[in-house]
Amino acid sequence: MKTSRLAGSRAALLFAAALALGATPSAEAADGVTLSGYVQQSASVASPISGAASLSGGAASTLTLALDASRGSASFRASTHFAIVYGDETTALWSSLLAFPSKALSLLMTPAFDSSAAAPNTVALLSLDDLALRWDTGAFAFEAGKTYANWGLGKAFSPADFFAEFDYSSGVPSRLSKLIARATWFPGATSRIDLVYDPYAAAGATIAARAYATAFDSLAFSAAAGIRAAAGTSPRSLLGAIEATFDLPFFSPYGEAAVVMPLDGSTAISYSLLGGGMTGIGNATILGEYLFSPAASIRHSIFAQAGVPIDEWVSLALPALYYPESGMFTAGITVSASDIEGLDFGLTVAASRSASQAWSGKLSLTARGGF
Protein backbone atom coordinates (compact mmCIF):
# COMPACT_ATOMS: atom_id res chain seq x y z
CA MET A 1 0.00 0.00 0.00
CA LYS A 2 2.70 2.42 1.01
CA THR A 3 4.71 1.60 -2.09
CA SER A 4 1.91 2.50 -4.45
CA ARG A 5 1.25 5.76 -2.62
CA LEU A 6 4.90 6.65 -2.87
CA ALA A 7 5.06 5.74 -6.53
CA GLY A 8 2.07 7.96 -7.13
CA SER A 9 3.68 10.84 -5.29
CA ARG A 10 6.85 10.39 -7.33
CA ALA A 11 4.93 10.61 -10.58
CA ALA A 12 3.08 13.69 -9.36
CA LEU A 13 6.29 15.35 -8.26
CA LEU A 14 8.09 14.71 -11.50
CA PHE A 15 5.08 15.85 -13.48
CA ALA A 16 4.89 19.04 -11.45
CA ALA A 17 8.61 19.63 -11.96
CA ALA A 18 8.25 19.11 -15.69
CA LEU A 19 5.36 21.54 -15.78
CA ALA A 20 7.28 24.10 -13.77
CA LEU A 21 10.41 23.87 -15.81
CA GLY A 22 8.51 23.61 -19.05
CA ALA A 23 6.76 26.83 -18.21
CA THR A 24 10.03 28.61 -17.77
CA PRO A 25 10.38 30.39 -21.12
CA SER A 26 7.13 32.25 -20.69
CA ALA A 27 7.56 32.68 -16.97
CA GLU A 28 11.03 34.12 -17.36
CA ALA A 29 9.61 37.35 -18.64
CA ALA A 30 7.29 37.70 -15.66
CA ASP A 31 8.16 39.62 -12.54
CA GLY A 32 9.91 37.66 -9.82
CA VAL A 33 10.76 34.60 -11.90
CA THR A 34 14.30 33.43 -12.45
CA LEU A 35 15.82 30.37 -14.00
CA SER A 36 19.36 29.37 -13.17
CA GLY A 37 21.45 26.30 -13.59
CA TYR A 38 24.77 24.80 -14.37
CA VAL A 39 26.46 22.12 -16.38
CA GLN A 40 28.97 19.99 -14.52
CA GLN A 41 31.40 17.37 -15.67
CA SER A 42 33.15 15.21 -13.12
CA ALA A 43 35.63 12.38 -13.40
CA SER A 44 37.29 10.20 -10.80
CA VAL A 45 39.81 7.44 -10.36
CA ALA A 46 40.00 5.17 -7.33
CA SER A 47 42.17 2.39 -6.09
CA PRO A 48 42.62 0.21 -3.02
CA ILE A 49 45.53 1.44 -0.94
CA SER A 50 45.89 -1.60 1.24
CA GLY A 51 46.64 -4.62 -0.89
CA ALA A 52 47.25 -4.64 -4.60
CA ALA A 53 46.50 -1.45 -6.48
CA SER A 54 43.63 -1.71 -8.92
CA LEU A 55 42.53 1.43 -10.70
CA SER A 56 38.91 2.05 -11.54
CA GLY A 57 37.24 5.16 -12.86
CA GLY A 58 33.97 6.95 -13.17
CA ALA A 59 32.42 10.03 -14.65
CA ALA A 60 29.22 12.02 -14.58
CA SER A 61 27.76 14.71 -16.82
CA THR A 62 25.08 16.77 -15.13
CA LEU A 63 22.67 19.52 -16.12
CA THR A 64 20.99 21.20 -13.17
CA LEU A 65 18.10 23.66 -13.45
CA ALA A 66 16.46 25.72 -10.72
CA LEU A 67 13.39 27.85 -11.03
CA ASP A 68 12.46 30.46 -8.45
CA ALA A 69 9.27 32.44 -8.69
CA SER A 70 7.44 34.77 -6.39
CA ARG A 71 4.23 36.66 -6.73
CA GLY A 72 2.74 38.63 -3.90
CA SER A 73 2.88 36.54 -0.77
CA ALA A 74 3.52 33.27 -2.61
CA SER A 75 6.85 31.83 -3.68
CA PHE A 76 7.80 28.72 -5.56
CA ARG A 77 11.01 26.84 -6.09
CA ALA A 78 11.78 23.83 -8.24
CA SER A 79 15.11 22.31 -9.06
CA THR A 80 16.00 19.23 -10.99
CA HIS A 81 19.00 17.65 -12.59
CA PHE A 82 19.62 15.32 -15.49
CA ALA A 83 22.74 13.20 -15.38
CA ILE A 84 24.53 10.48 -17.24
CA VAL A 85 26.60 8.53 -14.76
CA TYR A 86 29.31 6.04 -15.53
CA GLY A 87 31.57 3.53 -13.77
CA ASP A 88 32.45 4.17 -10.14
CA GLU A 89 29.95 7.01 -9.98
CA THR A 90 27.07 4.58 -10.56
CA THR A 91 28.43 2.45 -7.74
CA ALA A 92 28.37 5.50 -5.47
CA LEU A 93 24.86 6.32 -6.65
CA TRP A 94 23.71 2.76 -5.94
CA SER A 95 25.21 2.90 -2.46
CA SER A 96 23.46 6.17 -1.77
CA LEU A 97 20.11 4.76 -2.93
CA LEU A 98 20.58 1.66 -0.80
CA ALA A 99 21.26 3.88 2.21
CA PHE A 100 18.38 6.24 1.45
CA PRO A 101 15.67 4.37 -0.45
CA SER A 102 13.46 7.45 -0.29
CA LYS A 103 15.82 9.16 -2.76
CA ALA A 104 14.57 6.78 -5.43
CA LEU A 105 11.10 8.28 -5.09
CA SER A 106 12.16 11.43 -6.86
CA LEU A 107 14.28 9.71 -9.50
CA LEU A 108 13.48 8.50 -12.96
CA MET A 109 16.39 6.43 -14.14
CA THR A 110 17.33 3.84 -16.64
CA PRO A 111 18.06 1.15 -15.84
CA ALA A 112 15.66 1.39 -12.91
CA PHE A 113 17.08 1.08 -9.42
CA ASP A 114 17.03 -2.45 -8.10
CA SER A 115 18.33 -2.89 -4.60
CA SER A 116 19.01 -6.57 -5.21
CA ALA A 117 21.04 -6.00 -8.36
CA ALA A 118 24.61 -4.84 -8.78
CA ALA A 119 25.19 -1.30 -9.93
CA PRO A 120 25.11 -1.05 -13.73
CA ASN A 121 27.96 0.46 -15.65
CA THR A 122 26.00 3.43 -16.99
CA VAL A 123 22.88 5.19 -15.71
CA ALA A 124 20.83 8.04 -17.10
CA LEU A 125 18.66 9.78 -14.55
CA LEU A 126 16.31 12.68 -14.00
CA SER A 127 16.07 13.77 -10.39
CA LEU A 128 13.69 16.15 -8.70
CA ASP A 129 15.74 17.84 -6.03
CA ASP A 130 13.43 20.53 -4.75
CA LEU A 131 9.82 21.46 -5.36
CA ALA A 132 8.08 23.64 -2.83
CA LEU A 133 5.38 26.25 -2.67
CA ARG A 134 5.24 28.78 0.16
CA TRP A 135 2.51 31.22 1.08
CA ASP A 136 2.84 33.93 3.70
CA THR A 137 -0.06 35.64 5.37
CA GLY A 138 0.60 38.02 8.24
CA ALA A 139 2.91 36.39 10.75
CA PHE A 140 2.23 32.91 9.34
CA ALA A 141 3.86 30.98 6.53
CA PHE A 142 2.73 27.72 4.96
CA GLU A 143 4.95 25.54 2.84
CA ALA A 144 4.56 22.17 1.18
CA GLY A 145 6.61 20.09 -1.17
CA LYS A 146 9.98 18.46 -1.46
CA THR A 147 12.14 20.68 0.70
CA TYR A 148 14.06 20.87 3.97
CA ALA A 149 12.92 21.13 7.57
CA ASN A 150 16.38 22.32 8.64
CA TRP A 151 15.92 21.92 12.34
CA GLY A 152 18.83 21.34 14.67
CA LEU A 153 22.25 22.92 14.84
CA GLY A 154 24.49 20.08 13.76
CA LYS A 155 26.16 20.23 10.39
CA ALA A 156 26.90 16.50 10.11
CA PHE A 157 24.56 14.97 12.70
CA SER A 158 21.37 16.36 14.14
CA PRO A 159 19.26 14.20 16.43
CA ALA A 160 17.07 17.21 17.19
CA ASP A 161 16.06 17.39 13.54
CA PHE A 162 13.41 14.65 13.48
CA PHE A 163 13.15 15.00 9.69
CA ALA A 164 16.79 15.02 8.67
CA GLU A 165 18.53 12.41 6.60
CA PHE A 166 22.22 13.08 6.03
CA ASP A 167 23.99 11.89 2.92
CA TYR A 168 27.75 11.52 3.43
CA SER A 169 28.53 9.98 0.04
CA SER A 170 30.17 13.14 -1.30
CA GLY A 171 32.47 13.37 1.71
CA VAL A 172 30.67 16.48 2.93
CA PRO A 173 27.48 15.86 4.90
CA SER A 174 24.35 17.20 3.26
CA ARG A 175 20.69 17.04 4.21
CA LEU A 176 18.32 15.41 1.77
CA SER A 177 15.20 17.26 0.75
CA LYS A 178 11.99 15.49 1.77
CA LEU A 179 8.30 15.59 1.13
CA ILE A 180 6.98 17.65 4.00
CA ALA A 181 4.31 20.17 4.91
CA ARG A 182 5.13 23.02 7.25
CA ALA A 183 3.22 25.78 9.01
CA THR A 184 5.25 28.50 10.71
CA TRP A 185 4.25 31.25 13.08
CA PHE A 186 6.67 34.14 13.53
CA PRO A 187 5.60 35.69 16.84
CA GLY A 188 8.57 38.07 16.84
CA ALA A 189 11.36 39.24 14.59
CA THR A 190 13.81 36.65 15.92
CA SER A 191 11.54 33.81 16.94
CA ARG A 192 9.56 31.19 15.10
CA ILE A 193 7.37 28.19 15.83
CA ASP A 194 7.27 25.42 13.21
CA LEU A 195 4.82 22.60 12.79
CA VAL A 196 6.13 20.03 10.31
CA TYR A 197 4.54 16.86 8.96
CA ASP A 198 6.52 14.21 7.10
CA PRO A 199 4.13 11.50 5.91
CA TYR A 200 6.77 9.33 4.24
CA ALA A 201 9.58 9.29 6.80
CA ALA A 202 11.45 5.97 6.76
CA ALA A 203 11.24 5.80 10.54
CA GLY A 204 7.48 6.38 10.43
CA ALA A 205 5.21 9.29 9.56
CA THR A 206 6.17 12.14 11.86
CA ILE A 207 4.54 15.34 13.02
CA ALA A 208 6.37 17.70 15.34
CA ALA A 209 6.54 21.29 16.52
CA ARG A 210 9.63 23.33 17.30
CA ALA A 211 10.03 26.75 18.92
CA TYR A 212 13.16 28.81 18.18
CA ALA A 213 14.22 32.00 19.93
CA THR A 214 17.27 34.06 20.86
CA ALA A 215 18.26 35.75 24.09
CA PHE A 216 21.02 37.98 25.47
CA ASP A 217 22.43 38.63 21.98
CA SER A 218 24.47 35.45 22.19
CA LEU A 219 22.13 32.58 22.97
CA ALA A 220 19.94 30.79 20.46
CA PHE A 221 17.85 27.89 21.62
CA SER A 222 14.91 25.75 20.66
CA ALA A 223 12.71 22.96 21.95
CA ALA A 224 10.78 20.44 19.90
CA ALA A 225 8.22 17.74 20.51
CA GLY A 226 6.33 15.39 18.23
CA ILE A 227 4.92 12.02 17.57
CA ARG A 228 6.09 9.33 15.16
CA ALA A 229 3.85 6.59 13.79
CA ALA A 230 4.77 2.95 14.01
CA ALA A 231 6.80 1.63 11.11
CA GLY A 232 8.17 -1.87 10.66
CA THR A 233 9.23 -3.10 14.06
CA SER A 234 9.37 0.40 15.53
CA PRO A 235 6.40 1.27 17.73
CA ARG A 236 4.57 4.58 17.80
CA SER A 237 6.73 7.00 19.77
CA LEU A 238 6.84 10.40 21.34
CA LEU A 239 9.77 12.61 20.34
CA GLY A 240 11.43 15.41 22.25
CA ALA A 241 14.50 17.54 21.70
CA ILE A 242 16.29 20.64 22.88
CA GLU A 243 19.15 22.50 21.25
CA ALA A 244 21.21 25.55 22.12
CA THR A 245 24.19 27.50 20.89
CA PHE A 246 26.11 30.15 22.73
CA ASP A 247 28.42 32.71 21.16
CA LEU A 248 31.73 33.24 22.84
CA PRO A 249 34.28 35.66 21.38
CA PHE A 250 36.46 32.97 19.83
CA PHE A 251 34.35 29.84 20.02
CA SER A 252 30.73 28.92 19.45
CA PRO A 253 29.71 25.72 21.21
CA TYR A 254 26.41 24.08 20.44
CA GLY A 255 24.54 21.01 21.54
CA GLU A 256 21.46 18.93 20.96
CA ALA A 257 19.66 16.33 23.03
CA ALA A 258 16.88 14.17 21.66
CA VAL A 259 14.76 11.45 23.18
CA VAL A 260 12.44 8.82 21.65
CA MET A 261 9.81 7.34 23.97
CA PRO A 262 7.93 4.28 22.66
CA LEU A 263 4.27 4.51 23.57
CA ASP A 264 3.67 0.80 23.87
CA GLY A 265 6.48 0.19 26.33
CA SER A 266 7.90 -2.56 24.14
CA THR A 267 11.32 -0.97 23.97
CA ALA A 268 13.25 1.29 26.24
CA ILE A 269 13.46 5.03 25.91
CA SER A 270 16.39 5.97 23.71
CA TYR A 271 18.29 9.20 23.57
CA SER A 272 21.03 10.90 21.55
CA LEU A 273 23.42 13.68 22.51
CA LEU A 274 25.29 15.93 20.14
CA GLY A 275 28.10 18.26 21.10
CA GLY A 276 29.83 20.54 18.67
CA GLY A 277 31.74 23.72 18.31
CA MET A 278 33.04 26.11 15.72
CA THR A 279 36.01 28.40 15.89
CA GLY A 280 38.13 30.48 13.60
CA ILE A 281 41.87 30.73 13.35
CA GLY A 282 42.83 33.48 11.00
CA ASN A 283 40.61 33.01 7.99
CA ALA A 284 40.18 29.30 8.68
CA THR A 285 36.97 27.92 10.11
CA ILE A 286 37.20 24.76 12.16
CA LEU A 287 34.21 22.70 13.16
CA GLY A 288 33.91 19.54 15.21
CA GLU A 289 30.94 17.39 16.18
CA TYR A 290 30.46 14.28 18.30
CA LEU A 291 27.25 12.28 18.37
CA PHE A 292 26.50 9.74 21.10
CA SER A 293 23.53 7.47 20.44
CA PRO A 294 23.69 4.56 22.90
CA ALA A 295 20.69 2.72 21.45
CA ALA A 296 21.70 3.06 17.80
CA SER A 297 23.71 0.65 15.69
CA ILE A 298 26.42 3.30 15.49
CA ARG A 299 26.90 4.62 19.01
CA HIS A 300 29.72 7.06 18.43
CA SER A 301 30.15 9.35 15.43
CA ILE A 302 32.70 12.07 14.93
CA PHE A 303 32.92 14.70 12.24
CA ALA A 304 35.46 17.48 11.80
CA GLN A 305 36.04 19.95 9.06
CA ALA A 306 38.38 22.82 8.35
CA GLY A 307 37.62 25.41 5.72
CA VAL A 308 40.34 27.75 4.54
CA PRO A 309 39.52 30.48 2.03
CA ILE A 310 42.72 31.45 0.27
CA ASP A 311 40.96 34.35 -1.36
CA GLU A 312 37.57 34.94 -2.93
CA TRP A 313 38.49 32.56 -5.75
CA VAL A 314 40.36 29.68 -4.15
CA SER A 315 39.50 27.75 -1.01
CA LEU A 316 40.37 24.52 0.77
CA ALA A 317 38.05 22.17 2.61
CA LEU A 318 39.23 19.27 4.75
CA PRO A 319 36.38 17.11 6.07
CA ALA A 320 36.80 13.93 8.10
CA LEU A 321 34.19 11.44 9.30
CA TYR A 322 35.00 8.70 11.81
CA TYR A 323 33.06 5.89 13.45
CA PRO A 324 35.30 4.62 16.26
CA GLU A 325 33.56 1.29 16.87
CA SER A 326 33.81 0.00 13.32
CA GLY A 327 36.94 1.96 12.47
CA MET A 328 35.30 3.40 9.37
CA PHE A 329 37.02 6.61 8.43
CA THR A 330 36.91 9.03 5.54
CA ALA A 331 39.04 12.13 5.11
CA GLY A 332 39.79 14.32 2.17
CA ILE A 333 41.01 17.61 0.93
CA THR A 334 39.25 19.63 -1.72
CA VAL A 335 40.72 22.57 -3.55
CA SER A 336 38.06 24.73 -5.12
CA ALA A 337 38.72 27.47 -7.62
CA SER A 338 35.84 29.61 -8.79
CA ASP A 339 35.26 31.94 -11.68
CA ILE A 340 38.24 30.92 -13.77
CA GLU A 341 37.27 31.93 -17.30
CA GLY A 342 33.70 31.59 -16.13
CA LEU A 343 34.13 28.08 -14.77
CA ASP A 344 34.42 26.63 -11.29
CA PHE A 345 36.83 23.77 -10.64
CA GLY A 346 37.25 21.35 -7.79
CA LEU A 347 39.96 18.80 -7.10
CA THR A 348 39.44 16.29 -4.30
CA VAL A 349 41.79 13.71 -2.88
CA ALA A 350 40.14 11.39 -0.37
CA ALA A 351 41.11 8.32 1.61
CA SER A 352 38.67 5.91 3.23
CA ARG A 353 38.88 2.96 5.55
CA SER A 354 36.01 0.51 5.39
CA ALA A 355 34.54 -1.57 8.20
CA SER A 356 36.81 -4.39 7.03
CA GLN A 357 39.76 -2.07 7.66
CA ALA A 358 40.63 -1.89 3.96
CA TRP A 359 41.95 1.44 2.77
CA SER A 360 41.10 3.02 -0.55
CA GLY A 361 41.89 6.29 -2.22
CA LYS A 362 40.03 8.44 -4.68
CA LEU A 363 40.96 11.39 -6.85
CA SER A 364 38.18 13.37 -8.45
CA LEU A 365 37.95 16.47 -10.58
CA THR A 366 34.91 18.58 -11.38
CA ALA A 367 34.35 21.49 -13.73
CA ARG A 368 31.18 23.53 -13.62
CA GLY A 369 29.77 26.35 -15.68
CA GLY A 370 26.74 28.23 -14.46
CA PHE A 371 24.13 30.30 -16.23
Place this chain on the structure above:
Amino acid sequence: MKRLSFRNVFVAAGLMFCAAIAAAPGAQALNAAEILAKVDANQVYSTIYYEGKMEITSGSKNKVKTMKAWSAGSGKAFIEFTNPEDKGVRMLKLEKNLWMYFPSERDTVKISGALLRQGMMGSDFSYEDAMEPDDLKNLYSAELTGKEVLEGRECFVLQLVAKNKDVAYAKRKLWIDAERFIVTKSELYAKSGMLLKISRTLDYAKVGSRYFPSVVEFSDALKKNSKTVMSMTSLVLDAPVDEGRFSLQALTK
Protein backbone atom coordinates in the same frame (compact mmCIF):
# COMPACT_ATOMS: atom_id res chain seq x y z
CA MET B 1 29.54 22.69 5.60
CA LYS B 2 28.34 25.93 4.28
CA ARG B 3 30.78 28.64 3.64
CA LEU B 4 29.68 31.51 5.81
CA SER B 5 29.61 34.68 3.85
CA PHE B 6 27.01 37.07 5.26
CA ARG B 7 26.85 40.51 3.93
CA ASN B 8 24.82 43.41 5.15
CA VAL B 9 23.01 46.61 4.12
CA PHE B 10 25.54 46.26 3.48
CA VAL B 11 24.73 47.37 6.50
CA ALA B 12 28.27 47.19 6.16
CA ALA B 13 27.80 49.73 3.62
CA GLY B 14 25.37 51.18 5.99
CA LEU B 15 27.81 51.17 8.77
CA MET B 16 31.26 51.67 7.43
CA PHE B 17 29.79 53.77 4.71
CA CYS B 18 27.95 55.36 7.35
CA ALA B 19 31.12 56.40 8.79
CA ALA B 20 31.08 58.85 6.00
CA ILE B 21 28.03 60.98 5.99
CA ALA B 22 28.07 64.68 5.53
CA ALA B 23 27.06 67.70 7.43
CA ALA B 24 26.69 71.40 7.16
CA PRO B 25 29.64 73.60 6.27
CA GLY B 26 31.33 76.04 8.53
CA ALA B 27 33.51 74.48 11.15
CA GLN B 28 35.89 76.75 12.91
CA ALA B 29 37.58 76.29 16.24
CA LEU B 30 35.80 73.04 16.81
CA ASN B 31 37.17 70.54 19.27
CA ALA B 32 37.36 66.81 18.60
CA ALA B 33 34.12 66.00 20.36
CA GLU B 34 32.25 68.63 18.39
CA ILE B 35 33.67 67.40 15.10
CA LEU B 36 32.75 63.86 15.95
CA ALA B 37 29.29 64.95 16.99
CA LYS B 38 28.83 66.61 13.60
CA VAL B 39 29.97 63.45 11.85
CA ASP B 40 27.68 61.33 14.00
CA ALA B 41 24.79 63.72 13.45
CA ASN B 42 25.17 63.27 9.72
CA GLN B 43 24.93 59.53 10.08
CA VAL B 44 21.50 59.65 11.65
CA TYR B 45 18.69 58.53 9.38
CA SER B 46 15.48 56.72 10.11
CA THR B 47 15.75 54.39 7.13
CA ILE B 48 17.89 53.87 4.07
CA TYR B 49 17.47 51.87 0.89
CA TYR B 50 20.01 51.48 -1.84
CA GLU B 51 21.21 49.20 -4.57
CA GLY B 52 24.82 48.31 -4.06
CA LYS B 53 27.71 46.99 -6.05
CA MET B 54 30.72 45.44 -4.40
CA GLU B 55 33.87 45.01 -6.46
CA ILE B 56 36.39 42.72 -4.86
CA THR B 57 39.90 42.93 -6.25
CA SER B 58 42.76 40.62 -5.43
CA GLY B 59 45.86 41.08 -7.55
CA SER B 60 44.68 41.06 -11.15
CA LYS B 61 41.44 39.25 -10.35
CA ASN B 62 38.14 41.02 -9.90
CA LYS B 63 34.70 39.89 -8.80
CA VAL B 64 31.49 41.88 -8.66
CA LYS B 65 28.57 41.29 -6.35
CA THR B 66 25.35 43.26 -6.40
CA MET B 67 22.65 43.68 -3.80
CA LYS B 68 19.62 45.51 -2.55
CA ALA B 69 19.79 46.80 0.98
CA TRP B 70 17.43 48.21 3.55
CA SER B 71 18.41 49.58 6.94
CA ALA B 72 16.68 51.27 9.84
CA GLY B 73 19.04 53.19 12.08
CA SER B 74 22.18 51.27 12.84
CA GLY B 75 20.41 48.35 14.51
CA LYS B 76 18.40 46.80 11.68
CA ALA B 77 19.49 45.86 8.22
CA PHE B 78 18.47 43.48 5.46
CA ILE B 79 20.44 42.65 2.34
CA GLU B 80 19.53 40.53 -0.62
CA PHE B 81 22.19 39.63 -3.15
CA THR B 82 21.22 39.89 -6.78
CA ASN B 83 24.32 38.81 -8.70
CA PRO B 84 23.88 35.39 -10.37
CA GLU B 85 26.32 33.46 -8.16
CA ASP B 86 24.75 34.63 -4.92
CA LYS B 87 21.21 35.33 -6.04
CA GLY B 88 18.75 34.95 -3.19
CA VAL B 89 21.39 34.88 -0.47
CA ARG B 90 20.15 37.20 2.25
CA MET B 91 21.44 38.75 5.42
CA LEU B 92 19.57 40.04 8.42
CA LYS B 93 21.07 42.14 11.15
CA LEU B 94 19.07 42.85 14.29
CA GLU B 95 21.15 44.72 16.84
CA LYS B 96 23.98 42.29 17.70
CA ASN B 97 22.49 39.30 15.92
CA LEU B 98 23.32 38.38 12.35
CA TRP B 99 21.69 35.67 10.24
CA MET B 100 22.32 34.49 6.73
CA TYR B 101 19.91 32.63 4.46
CA PHE B 102 21.01 30.20 1.74
CA PRO B 103 18.23 29.61 -0.78
CA SER B 104 19.55 26.39 -2.30
CA GLU B 105 19.29 24.57 1.04
CA ARG B 106 16.60 26.87 2.41
CA ASP B 107 18.77 27.11 5.46
CA THR B 108 19.26 29.93 7.93
CA VAL B 109 22.59 30.24 9.73
CA LYS B 110 23.30 32.53 12.64
CA ILE B 111 26.71 34.10 12.21
CA SER B 112 28.49 34.08 15.49
CA GLY B 113 31.74 34.07 17.41
CA ALA B 114 34.94 33.86 15.44
CA LEU B 115 33.07 33.79 12.14
CA LEU B 116 32.21 37.43 12.63
CA ARG B 117 35.85 38.30 11.97
CA GLN B 118 35.90 36.69 8.56
CA GLY B 119 35.58 38.69 5.39
CA MET B 120 32.03 39.11 4.21
CA MET B 121 31.52 37.47 0.83
CA GLY B 122 35.26 37.40 0.36
CA SER B 123 35.47 41.14 0.76
CA ASP B 124 37.93 43.20 2.79
CA PHE B 125 35.52 44.01 5.55
CA SER B 126 34.23 41.57 8.07
CA TYR B 127 30.85 40.75 9.51
CA GLU B 128 32.12 42.39 12.64
CA ASP B 129 32.65 45.59 10.68
CA ALA B 130 29.04 45.41 9.63
CA MET B 131 27.95 44.91 13.21
CA GLU B 132 29.75 47.97 14.49
CA PRO B 133 27.49 50.70 15.81
CA ASP B 134 28.11 54.05 14.13
CA ASP B 135 27.80 56.40 17.07
CA LEU B 136 31.51 57.06 17.31
CA LYS B 137 31.23 59.76 19.93
CA ASN B 138 29.78 57.32 22.44
CA LEU B 139 32.19 54.53 21.68
CA TYR B 140 35.46 56.43 21.43
CA SER B 141 37.38 59.21 23.14
CA ALA B 142 38.53 61.60 20.45
CA GLU B 143 41.53 63.91 20.16
CA LEU B 144 42.05 66.48 17.42
CA THR B 145 45.64 66.17 16.29
CA GLY B 146 45.66 68.70 13.46
CA LYS B 147 44.64 69.41 9.91
CA GLU B 148 45.84 67.87 6.65
CA VAL B 149 44.96 68.29 3.02
CA LEU B 150 43.78 64.98 1.62
CA GLU B 151 43.04 64.68 -2.08
CA GLY B 152 42.55 68.42 -2.33
CA ARG B 153 40.22 68.71 0.64
CA GLU B 154 41.10 70.19 4.00
CA CYS B 155 40.52 67.60 6.70
CA PHE B 156 40.54 67.44 10.45
CA VAL B 157 42.65 64.58 11.75
CA LEU B 158 41.24 62.79 14.77
CA GLN B 159 42.68 60.03 16.91
CA LEU B 160 40.06 57.84 18.54
CA VAL B 161 40.57 55.44 21.42
CA ALA B 162 37.84 53.02 22.41
CA LYS B 163 36.17 53.65 25.73
CA ASN B 164 35.60 49.94 26.33
CA LYS B 165 36.51 46.57 24.85
CA ASP B 166 33.17 46.00 23.16
CA VAL B 167 34.27 47.37 19.79
CA ALA B 168 36.02 45.73 16.86
CA TYR B 169 38.85 48.28 16.69
CA ALA B 170 40.63 49.69 19.71
CA LYS B 171 41.89 52.76 17.87
CA ARG B 172 40.92 54.74 14.81
CA LYS B 173 42.49 57.57 12.91
CA LEU B 174 40.02 59.64 10.93
CA TRP B 175 40.44 62.31 8.27
CA ILE B 176 37.23 64.34 8.30
CA ASP B 177 36.32 66.76 5.54
CA ALA B 178 36.39 70.15 7.29
CA GLU B 179 33.54 71.49 5.20
CA ARG B 180 31.25 68.53 4.72
CA PHE B 181 32.09 66.54 7.83
CA ILE B 182 32.44 63.28 5.97
CA VAL B 183 35.00 60.72 7.00
CA THR B 184 37.26 60.96 3.97
CA LYS B 185 39.70 58.35 5.18
CA SER B 186 39.80 56.01 8.13
CA GLU B 187 42.52 53.81 9.53
CA LEU B 188 41.48 51.11 11.96
CA TYR B 189 43.96 49.71 14.48
CA ALA B 190 44.21 46.84 16.92
CA LYS B 191 44.99 47.54 20.56
CA SER B 192 48.62 46.68 19.83
CA GLY B 193 48.76 49.53 17.34
CA MET B 194 48.77 47.25 14.31
CA LEU B 195 46.99 48.75 11.32
CA LEU B 196 44.13 46.42 10.32
CA LYS B 197 41.86 48.19 7.84
CA ILE B 198 41.76 51.31 5.72
CA SER B 199 38.73 52.92 4.15
CA ARG B 200 38.61 55.85 1.75
CA THR B 201 35.63 57.73 0.39
CA LEU B 202 36.09 57.91 -3.37
CA ASP B 203 32.90 59.73 -4.24
CA TYR B 204 29.75 60.99 -2.65
CA ALA B 205 26.31 62.16 -3.63
CA LYS B 206 24.20 64.92 -2.20
CA VAL B 207 20.87 63.61 -0.95
CA GLY B 208 18.70 66.47 0.24
CA SER B 209 20.90 68.48 2.54
CA ARG B 210 23.22 65.57 3.23
CA TYR B 211 26.39 64.46 1.59
CA PHE B 212 26.43 60.70 1.41
CA PRO B 213 29.50 58.70 0.49
CA SER B 214 28.41 56.80 -2.59
CA VAL B 215 31.67 55.03 -3.36
CA VAL B 216 33.93 53.77 -0.59
CA GLU B 217 37.07 51.68 -0.86
CA PHE B 218 38.06 49.26 1.88
CA SER B 219 41.34 47.46 2.15
CA ASP B 220 42.65 44.96 4.64
CA ALA B 221 46.11 46.04 5.69
CA LEU B 222 47.02 42.41 6.37
CA LYS B 223 46.31 41.38 2.77
CA LYS B 224 48.49 42.30 -0.19
CA ASN B 225 46.97 43.74 -3.36
CA SER B 226 43.46 43.37 -2.05
CA LYS B 227 40.67 45.90 -1.89
CA THR B 228 36.89 46.13 -1.99
CA VAL B 229 35.03 49.05 -3.53
CA MET B 230 31.43 49.49 -2.45
CA SER B 231 29.14 51.68 -4.55
CA MET B 232 25.62 52.74 -3.74
CA THR B 233 23.00 53.81 -6.25
CA SER B 234 19.25 54.51 -6.08
CA LEU B 235 19.81 55.81 -2.59
CA VAL B 236 16.63 56.64 -0.68
CA LEU B 237 16.71 58.10 2.80
CA ASP B 238 14.03 58.22 5.45
CA ALA B 239 11.39 56.53 3.33
CA PRO B 240 8.98 54.17 5.08
CA VAL B 241 10.26 50.59 5.31
CA ASP B 242 7.97 47.77 6.39
CA GLU B 243 9.07 46.69 9.86
CA GLY B 244 8.48 43.11 8.76
CA ARG B 245 11.44 43.46 6.44
CA PHE B 246 13.71 43.03 9.45
CA SER B 247 12.58 39.59 10.57
CA LEU B 248 13.35 35.91 10.18
CA GLN B 249 10.14 35.61 8.20
CA ALA B 250 11.38 38.03 5.55
CA LEU B 251 14.79 36.39 5.60
CA THR B 252 13.38 32.99 4.71
CA LYS B 253 10.59 34.08 2.39
